[in-house]
Amino acid sequence: MLIQNTVPDQTVSLALLDLGCGLGDLYNYLQKNNYANISYTGLDIVPEMIAAAKVNYPAGNFQVKNFVEDALPEHDIICASGSLNIIFDPAGSQTKHIRKVIQKMYNQSRIACAFNLLNKDSEWLYAQDPRFYYADKQEFYQYCRGLCPDTRLIDGYLVNDFTLVMPRAV
Ligand SMILES: C[S@@+](CC[C@H](N)C(=O)[O-])C[C@H]1O[C@@H](n2cnc3c(N)ncnc32)[C@H](O)[C@@H]1O
Numbered sequence: 486m487l488i489q490n491t492v493p494d495q496t497v498s499l500a501l502l503d504l505g506c507g508l509g510d511l512y513n514y515l516q517k518n519n520y521a522n523i524s525y526t527g528l529d530i531v532p533e534m535i536a537a538a539k540v541n542y543p544a545g546n547f548q549v550k551n552f553v554e555d556a557l558p559e560h561d562i563i564c565a566s567g568s569l570n571i572i573f574d575p576a577g578s579q580t581k582h583i584r585k586v587i588q589k590m591y592n593q594s595r596i597a598c599a600f601n602l603l604n605k606d607s608e609w610l611y612a613q614d615p616r617f618y619y620a621d622k623q624e625f626y627q628y629c630r631g632l633c634p635d636t637r638l639i640d641g642y643l644v645n646d647f648t649l650v651m652p653r654a655v
Contacts, residue, residue, distance in 0.1 A: 495522050502560035503527040504552040504590070504600075505568020509538030512545040526560070528552055553582055557593045565590065565600040570617045579618045584628060590651075591632050597652040607645040622647050 499522060503511050506527025515523050528550040529535050538547040553573055557563065565586070574582050583602075590598035602620035622640065626649065629636040633651040640647035 495520060498522050498524065499562060499596070500524045500560045501526070502557065502563045502593075504557075504563065504565040504586070505529055505571070506538060506547060507534050507567070509542050509545055509547060511564075511566065512538070512542050512547075516542070526558075552586055552589075557589050559593045559595060561594065561596045563590045563594040563598040567601065569600055570603050572616055572618050580620075580624075583618070583620070583625075587625075587629065587651075588632060591629075591653075594651075594653060597650060599648060599650040601646055601648045604640070604645050604647050620647075625649060 501515075501523050503525065506512070506529050509527055512525050512527055515525060525546060527535075527538060527545065527547045529538070529547070530549070530551045532549050535547045535549045538545060552565070552568070569583050569586065572579055587598075587600065590600065602622075602625060603617055605619040605621050622638070626636065626638050629649050629651055633653075635652050635654070637650040637652075638647060639650065642648075
């Protein structure tokens with residue numbers, strides 16, 4: 486997911502929930518870049534990922550959870566980087582499940598939620614990998630705008646990826 490090249494306020498306390506945190510790379514990024522103001526929680530469905538994240542970063546808060554099935558706790562910011570691309574519904578209703586997750590992320594975020602997806606339009610550039618879901622950018626943008634009229638679409642940073650940011654109304 487694109488991390489905007491702006492100067493963020495590192496004095497405001499924020500609670501961040503990272504869905505599909507993998508090995509904890511975002512936690513590491515925040516530590517290295519002095520985001521002491523961010524209280525981080527990472528969730529992943531794979532226990533081995535969480536175990537490795539805890540070994541790598543003992544001070545981090547990492548938990549085994551399935552973001553599709555489990556309730557999400559309320560946080561200021563909820564993000565998902567690379568994790569909605571993984572096919573978690575072999576029966577073919579991945580779009581429906583992703584929409585459900587987006588709705589949960591948005592409902593449970595106090596300031597904003599953000600996630601990235603692989604872009605279906607760029608499939609011709611790559612051999613399609615059946616493990617991944619390729620999203621219709623405009624379809625998801627319109628879906629998100631239905632929940633949050635102020636949804637921002639960020640693309641053009643990689644040919645095969647786009648990010649949607651959904652701020653909560655203040
Ligand atoms: C491509 S990795 C991205 C890891 C990390 N976010 C990063 O950017 O480095 C996707 C992660 O999402 C996790 N994941 C996929 N489906 C999940 C689910 N339903 N609940 C929780 N984690 C899930 C996978 O186990 C994997 O660790």
